[in-house]
Amino acid sequence: MAKTATLTDAGETRAFWRRWELPTWAVAIAIYASWATLLIYHESVPWPIEALLAAYILAWHFSLQHEAIHGWRSLPAWLRTAIVWPPIGGWWPFELYKRSHSKHHRNTYLTYPGEDTETQYHKREDWSGYTPAFRAVLLFNQTLLGRLTVGPILRLRKLVLVEGGKLRRGDFSDVPAWLGFFVGLAGVLWFVTQVAHMSVWHYYLVWVLPGISLGLLRAFIEHRWGERPGERTASVESNWIFGLLFLWNNLHIVHHLHPTMPWFEIPGFWRRNREKLLTHNGHFVFPGYFAIARRWLLRPVFVPIHPAR
Structure with missing residues (x-):
């Protein structure tokens, strides 16, 4: 009888956590509290450690914004938007990210330049029209070192070109x-x-740019061209440090198949269905980000000319 009561209590606790998505609330509180605390005490922290912690916090906030786009369904849309809306990342309105990322989730268009808003591929005719210097920069961006260094600059450049182009067109x-x-x-x-008491320059150089860089780590290998849409999305079986940072979106095939699944349920779903998921995505899987770094730190992960475009 006691055992049955214990199981019932455990089930009710899990249901309560699931219904109100308490882990997501905990992440939101942790992000804003750590952001404010590190800012206030930043002068007591050596700047390399400050940059590392700041990058984690801002990339974590970006992951929370991503969760608010797809999940956190226990809250009305206006409330979850209000919670993640503060632009502590400093470079992209949440509304535009939400619109762009929603287009990315049309799985049959994944990796297509001009269709997938997050693709790293370029049309063959566009590539042939680039200068040799720009092609070299884009190829360097296909290495992990390049993605973490010039990647943020290229991402900001794309934002300026897209938004500036809209204004020019009226x-x-x-x-x-x-x-x-x-x-x-x-x-x-x-x-x-x-x-x-921090300068704006310090915030952007030591906080914002490293935050964008760390966020690009997850996206580095999560998509590639494949004949079947399922083969275009990877999973990276990383540790809790990166799993919590990316809210387990590193197990990316789960997210693309079940985008509304709460982030804290993804690891369990992955473990229970790993073989089926790997069959679906053509065994496009990696054991962690260090393994990815060993292979592609200085070598392009692929030449960014789309094979089908």
Whole structure:
């Protein structure tokens, strides 16, 4: 009888956690608390350690934004948007990220340039029109070292080109999102400069750029061209440090098949269905990010000319 009661209590506890998604609340609180604490005490931390911690916090916030796009369904959309909206990452309005990433999840278009908003591939005719120097930069970006160093610059360049192109065409649909972003950013930078006594330059060089860089680590190998859409999405079986950072989105094939699955249920689903998932994605799997670094730190993961375009 006692054993039955214990199992019942455990089941009710899991149901409560699942219903209210308490792990996601815990992550949100941890992110904003650690962000404010590190800012306030940054002068007591050596800058290399500060940059590492800051990168983790900002990349973690980006993962939380990703979760708010797909999951956290225990909250109404307006509330989860409000929680993740503060632009502490400093470079991209959440509304635009949500719109772009939703297009990326059309799985039959994965990796297609012009269709997939997150692809690293280029059309063959576009590639042939690039200068040799730009092709060299793009090829370096296909190494892990390149993705972590020039990758953030290329990502910001793409953002400027896309948004600037819309304005030149007379498309002002993104202007409200940018206005709201700059209002929010002003509040973030007020806290940075007036409360934490940190310069804006320091925040962008030691916090924002490393945060973008660390976020690009996850995306480095998660998609490649394959004849079947299922073969285009990888999984990286990493440790808890990276798993928590990316909210287990490193097990990416699970996310693309079940995008609304809460992040804290992904590892268990992966373990229970690993062989089926690997059959589905053509065994596109890696044992961790260190294994990826050993293979592609200085070698391109693929030449970014799309085989079918």
